[in-house]
Amino acid sequence: MKRKDIIRLNSTPHIISSYSVVGKKEFQGPLGRLFDEHSNDMRFGRKTWELAESEMQKRALVGAITKSGIPANKMGWIFAGDLQNQCAASSYGLMDFDLPFIGLYGACSTFGEALISASIAIESKAISTAAVVTSSHFCTAERQFRFPLPYGNQRQPIAQRTVTGAGAFILSNEGNGARITEVMVGRIVDKGISDANNMGAAMAPAAADTLYRYFNESGTCPSDFDVIVTGDLASEGEWLLRELLRKEGIDLGASYTDCGLMIYNMKEQDVHAGASGCGCSCVVFSGFFMKKLMSGEIKNMLLVTTGALMNTGSLNQGNTIPGIAHLVRIEGGQT
Amino acid sequence: MKRKDIIRLNSTPHIISSYSVVGKKEFQGPLGRLFDEHSNDMRFGRKTWELAESEMQKRALVGAITKSGIPANKMGWIFAGDLQNQCAASSYGLMDFDLPFIGLYGACSTFGEALISASIAIESKAISTAAVVTSSHFCTAERQFRFPLPYGNQRQPIAQRTVTGAGAFILSNEGNGARITEVMVGRIVDKGISDANNMGAAMAPAAADTLYRYFNESGTCPSDFDVIVTGDLASEGEWLLRELLRKEGIDLGASYTDCGLMIYNMKEQDVHAGASGCGCSCVVFSGFFMKKLMSGEIKNMLLVTTGALMNTGSLNQGNTIPGIAHLVRIEGGQT
Numbered sequence: 001m002k003r004k005d006i007i008r009l010n011s012t013p014h015i016i017s018s019y020s021v022v023g024k025k026e027f028q029g030p031l032g033r034l035f036d037e038h039s040n041d042m043r044f045g046r047k048t049w050e051l052a053e054s055e056m057q058k059r060a061l062v063g064a065i066t067k068s069g070i071p072a073n074k075m076g077w078i079f080a081g082d083l084q085n086q087c088a089a090s091s092y093g094l095m096d097f098d099l100p101f102i103g104l105y106g107a108c109s110t111f112g113e114a115l116i117s118a119s120i121a122i123e124s125k126a127i128s129t130a131a132v133v134t135s136s137h138f139c140t141a142e143r144q145f146r147f148p149l150p151y152g153n154q155r156q157p158i159a160q161r162t163v164t165g166a167g168a169f170i171l172s173n174e175g176n177g178a179r180i181t182e183v184m185v186g187r188i189v190d191k192g193i194s195d196a197n198n199m200g201a202a203m204a205p206a207a208a209d210t211l212y213r214y215f216n217e218s219g220t221c222p223s224d225f226d227v228i229v230t231g232d233l234a235s236e237g238e239w240l241l242r243e244l245l246r247k248e249g250i251d252l253g254a255s256y257t258d259c260g261l262m263i264y265n266m267k268e269q270d271v272h273a274g275a276s277g278c279g280c281s282c283v284v285f286s287g288f289f290m291k292k293l294m295s296g297e298i299k300n301m302l303l304v305t306t307g308a309l310m311n312t313g314s315l316n317q318g319n320t321i322p323g324i325a326h327l328v329r330i331e332g333g334q335t
Numbered sequence: 336m337k338r339k340d341i342i343r344l345n346s347t348p349h350i351i352s353s354y355s356v357v358g359k360k361e362f363q364g365p366l367g368r369l370f371d372e373h374s375n376d377m378r379f380g381r382k383t384w385e386l387a388e389s390e391m392q393k394r395a396l397v398g399a400i401t402k403s404g405i406p407a408n409k410m411g412w413i414f415a416g417d418l419q420n421q422c423a424a425s426s427y428g429l430m431d432f433d434l435p436f437i438g439l440y441g442a443c444s445t446f447g448e449a450l451i452s453a454s455i456a457i458e459s460k461a462i463s464t465a466a467v468v469t470s471s472h473f474c475t476a477e478r479q480f481r482f483p484l485p486y487g488n489q490r491q492p493i494a495q496r497t498v499t500g501a502g503a504f505i506l507s508n509e510g511n512g513a514r515i516t517e518v519m520v521g522r523i524v525d526k527g528i529s530d531a532n533n534m535g536a537a538m539a540p541a542a543a544d545t546l547y548r549y550f551n552e553s554g555t556c557p558s559d560f561d562v563i564v565t566g567d568l569a570s571e572g573e574w575l576l577r578e579l580l581r582k583e584g585i586d587l588g589a590s591y592t593d594c595g596l597m598i599y600n601m602k603e604q605d606v607h608a609g610a611s612g613c614g615c616s617c618v619v620f621s622g623f624f625m626k627k628l629m630s631g632e633i634k635n636m637l638l639v640t641t642g643a644l645m646n647t648g649s650l651n652q653g654n655t656i657p658g659i660a661h662l663v664r665i666e667g668g669q670t
Contacts, residue, residue: 003409005435007461048652074338077520084646085420087440091523091644095657100340100520102448103644103659105422105438113437117452124459126342126518144648183461185412185435188426309426309438311419313479317383322430324438 006217007183013119013130014175015293015330018286019063021056023138023164026283029264034287035165036063042139042164050084053137054093056166056279057082061094061133064168068129075099075170076127079118081110082135082278083162085144085311089135093166099131108203108232109186110134111167111282112305112326116183118171119328128173135166136277145196145312156197160234160260160276167282178293182218182329186210188309190322196315200237200260200273203306206323207233208244210304214327215250222252227301229289230325231281232260234274237306259284281305293332303328341552342518348454348465349510350628350665353621354398356391358473358499361618364599369622370500371398377474377499384474385419385427391501391614392417392428392470399466399503410434410505411462414453416445417470417613418497420479424470428501434466442642443538443567444521445469446502446617447661450638451518453506454663463508470501471612480531480647491532495569495595495611502617513628517553517664521545523644525657531650535572535595535608538641541658542568543579545639549662550585557587562624562636565660566616567595569609572641594619616640628667638663 020035027038037059039045044052044059057080065072078097081104082089090103106113111134118130139149141162147153155161171180189209193202207230215221222228233241238258245252259281260274285303292298306325315321355370362373372394374380379387379394392415400407413432416439417424425438441448446469453465474484476497482488490496506515524544528537542565550556557563568576573593580587594616595609620638627633641660650656 003411050649050652051654076338081440083421085648086418086442086644086646088644088646088649091657092649092654095523095525098522101523101659102452102520103440105416105440107421117437120459120461121455123461124455126455126458185437187433188430188436190430309421309423311421311423313420314385314423314427317385319386319427322426324436 005184005213009119009123009181011123011173012179012181013122013171013173015178016170016172016175017064017067018169018290019060019067020167020283020286021060021165022283026163026165026263029269031263031287035283049137049139053089053135053140057089057093057133057135060166060168061131064170068170070129075131076129077102077121078131078133079104079114080133081105081114083141094133106324107307107309108276108278109305109307109324109326110278112303112328115180115328116185116326119180119183122171122173130171132169134278134282136162136279138162138164141277155272157272158236159197159272160199160274161271162277163263163275163280165279165283167286178290178330178332180328181331184210184214184327186325188322188324190320192320194320198236199276199308200233201240202308202321203323204233204237204240204244206325207241207304207306210325210327211245212248222255225255225300225302226298228252228256230258230304230306232276233258233306234260234276236273293330296333298332301330303330340519340548344454344458344516346458346508347514347516348457348506348508350513351505351507351510352399352402353504353625354395354402355502355618355621356395356500357618361498361500361598364604366598366622370618384472388424388470388472388475389428392424392468395501395503396429396466396468399505403505405464407432410466411464412437412456413466413468414439414449415468416440416449418476429468441659442644443611443613444640444642444659444661445613447638447640447663450515450663451520451661454515454518457506457508465506467504469613469617471497471614473497473499476612490607492607493571494532494607495534495609496606497612498598498610498615500614500618502621513625513665513667515663516666519545519549519662521659521661523657523659525655527655529655533571534611534643535568536575537643537656538658539568539572539575539579541660542576542639542641545660545662546580547583557590560590560635560637561633563587563591565593565639565641567611568593568641569595569611571608628665631668633667636665638665
């Protein structure tokens with residue numbers, strides 16, 4: 001018997017609240033007014049960019065817990081991750097909550113990975129509520145992965161810009177509105193891409209692998225969904241994913257888009273191929289999609305978060321960039 | 336109602352096989368002959384130390400899958416992590432298995448975190464089998480966290496030595512022998528330690544927090560267990576944990592030990608305070624404790640894995656070292 005990769009959740013974990021915190025450039029983008037909070041100060045009142053990212057996580061989780069109406073000390077486990085080495089943004093940002101903590105790393109796929117892990121924990125009945133938190137920060141990511149900002153490095157046209165943002169979500173075994181009905185954990189896929197400026201190309205094959213297996217096993221096709229959204233392939237990865245699936249006879253069509261193409265004004269904000277970072281898909285999902293799911297405007301969507309699993313040292317040593325993509329099916333409207 | 340922190344698992348996930356791969360120094364230690372495989376070449380035949388760590392993970396998982404008798408393509412999800420930036424050892428080491436992959440980061444607590452995450456996924460019935468893999472490598476850790484080895488840095492007496500090793504475990508919802516009956520996810524605890532050479536002191540308060548809450552909620556005491564083992568506090572953290580719990584009226588007694596004190600000959604191998612690293616507790620558990628659990632010599636033990644959740648940048652910026660400790664109760668003997 002073949003392994004079943006799609007997990008149908010009997011508990012259909014409900015996303016009962018969410019909260020998004022973003023930086024100035026994200027606020028100036030087309031979704032700006034949909035985010036709960038923004039700061040014009042890239043340090044968010046803290047002394048370093050790294051602690052600013054932790055501060056965003058903290059504010060996002062306080063906001064999501066407050067909206068949920070669940071007392072903080074009755075919350076289940078936190079599932080969190082970020083792009084900083086050793087996921088330090090999450091450790092420093094969330095330690096004051098005194099809640100059981102599961103640290104995750106899936107690069108920019110971490111948001112989907114965290115939704116899956118939290119859903120599975122609720123499905124197991126180990127916990128009845130969970131918090132999901134992910135983040136990224138443009139300045140911390142540039143300093144860590146590329147060059148310190150004062151160096152004034154020229155970015156390539158196919159490069160993506162790391163989003164400054166954090167999103168937090170409260171999941172519960174009961175509630176109304178958006179609910180997670182299926183999840184599929186991604187496999188690591190490496191097609192030999194080694195250009196650190198072209199993450200979209202490195203991650204698209206993983207997204208294609210996950211979506212192909214999902215459609216195949218479920219017997220569905222793209223037109224069965226109101227929205228299929230990846231996060232974040234940006235312009236290079238978006239067309240490559242369409243091409244890869246077209247070769248398998250799957251046309252993603254008009255319902256497909258990518259979070260990395262939504263958060264900035266691509267023509268005016270000088271963001272090259274678009275957005276990326278653990279903070280992109282979570283704030284776009286919180287600010288934009290959650291509202292449409294809660295209202296019932298979106299009834300059925302697939303969220304596929306994509307990550308590039310290298311580090312700077314591995315690239316300097318001549319290795320390729322493995323990718324991964326995790327899928328979450330979310331259904332909206334009143335249950 | 337207070338949140339219940341101890342999760343009792345109805346599925347009692349069985350650890351049906353395990354496999355350990357270690358370096359030369361670990362093989363020369365008192366547990367050397369108990370490990371499945373070792374190499375005198377710190378590069379394990381690969382061109383870099385980083386890829387050597389990936390190679391250890393791969394060999395460990397191949398070994399554990401082979402021992403389990405389950406075909407690789409019928410395996411459930413992999414839960415893995417390591418200490419390399421962005422957990423790269425796991426990504427490069429495990430990508431060829433083509434299995435759904437959940438990347439975890441909990442520093443040296445990752446082994447316990449992975450056992451918990453895999454157990455919860457089995458408890459949820461999403462999967463019936465899972466693989467857990469963690470690793471560390473002395474040379475990659477020194478280069479990344481401290482100094483490149485050729486620099487010849489003097490290590491402080493309270494410093495721990497990162498173990499070169501990888502362990503893999505196959506968990507199943509059915510089987511005999513060692514089974515996971517309870518888990519408790521740790522909270523992040525920060526007592527203000529900022530000395531990167533004294534990780535034991537940074538992690539001991541987290542271990543004390545987890546064990547105190549466990550004994551309190553379960554109504555058990557240390558003498559109810561054949562073994563209580565932490566991984567890895569080493570000599571500094573071991574006595575500090577005893578002291579912290581003694582102040583709460585809990586005497587850990589003779590059944591308590593630490594994986595970081597077991598793998599090397601503390602008098603002869605010049606390892607200062609003892610061992611550490613994601614690879615320490617997993618190979619000690621695989622090589623030493625699994626055999627005693629399978630034979631029934633150990634019937635009831637607590638494994639508490641401990642992690643220090645900082646990175647080098649956060650310490651250079653003057654931050655403290657948050658710690659975390661995850662608890663897994665494992666019962667042995669025939670069911």
